Amino acid sequence: MLQSMTGFGSARLDADQYCISVEIRSLNSKSMDLSVRTPKFLSDKEYEIRNMVQKALVRGKVSVTVEYTKNKSQRARNTVNKELLKSYYKELSEVADQVSADKSELFRLALHMPEVLQQDEPDEEENDADWEQVQPLLQQALQSINTFRADEGKALTTEIMSYIDRIRILLAEVEKHDPVRMEHIRTRIRGHIAELSTSEHFDQNRFEQEMIYYMEKLDIAEEKVRLVNHLHYFTETVYLPEPTGKKLGFISQEIGREINTIGSKANDATIQHYVVEMKEELEKIKEQVNNIL
Template structure:
């Protein structure tokens, strides 16, 4: 089952004193790249959060944001009241001394250093909040994974279409091969007649070179190998775990066989089919960039 690296998940829940909102976004990346946006009182849990993401999402560029909104019914412990009063009193006195307006002093005092702080939270409270947040976080990661699976199913359909298009072209190449061989033989016969008229003609050497030449133009082995690679690609796509990198390696092998057929074909109808197969393969490679 394929998984896309593009995903989204969002869940909300209640923890001690807060409403929690967890949002996960993922994009394609060669490796696991995690970006976190955490409230101050959860900074100590960064390594644990990264570990949870790594275990669940495996690969991709991951952006995770946790937003905590204090319940209106809970008395705020994030405002240092005494410090706020001291700031406000001092700012008011300074404003009077210089004859300045006092309209914005409330906001200025509120956002002065250490007035808005969660440092007063007890460690035990943070641990309780963390334990309550873990299920919410897991639900967001699971929702993101579900999104990835749905996207992966769509990608799987497209990849199957491209693989079948390559297989159809290959079947047509097999159908053209007898004509291709006959054209090459006729070409060789004409050259043979020209060469045999030469006084320096060496029949034994000519036969050896023709055998070598015909073997170099034989594409039967490439056809067999390419068929096997196409079958194997489908088998890997059907595996339980998403195997984006493995599919990438198989697509490289498919490309090698297609290129070899193209270089050996020496026949216009086959060359056209080779171009079509290369076009389908490029589509496959483009889609594989977004597979885990």
């Protein structure tokens, strides 16, 4: 069954002193394009994280974010530099006496002077979490994003197979109309034979050789058979258990080649109409295949 390369997965651990969250996002890409952002205490685990993600997700433009935050009780607190506050207050008070100013607001003013209020920042290197707690969260997030991808893949499967079925229907119309096309060709050839046979320069052998070449050039029987086979192979590949996005892309190219050849050889307005519609459906398929794992 198909899987989309687009997905999102997350996991979170709320402890008494801290919180750890893992988020994984993915978009379509030709290969694995992975970016990882982690706290400092996991810097030595990036290689292991990359291996886990690549093994689980295989392909896509993937971003992994691991965040570690301390709870409010562990965050920065304000402290007062008492000696500096006293110094500011004394200086302000002396200036107020000199200019006979009101002193009622001096304390508030001194409290907000530079470096009086200071924040005690927690040491970023100190934390209560470790890899043994982050690893299961990463695995949970990977499982979540793969579930997301699988659900998207089911919708993609339904959509793509509707386009394949439409191409089959159009090919059946081509098959139905082909005898009419060939009869028109034969009629035109008979008319040409009647005209040419009266000419004194008419060469029967040369004419028969050119007619055989002409009929083979207009014959689309092999292309129709190959197109049916490609459509069948595409359908089989869609339901394989392993990732098949690249293979489906190659099969789509082969389908397009047969459709184009039918259009170029048919030399018939009705079949050309069916060919254009088949190309439209194939373009829809190619657009969706780009997002398949």
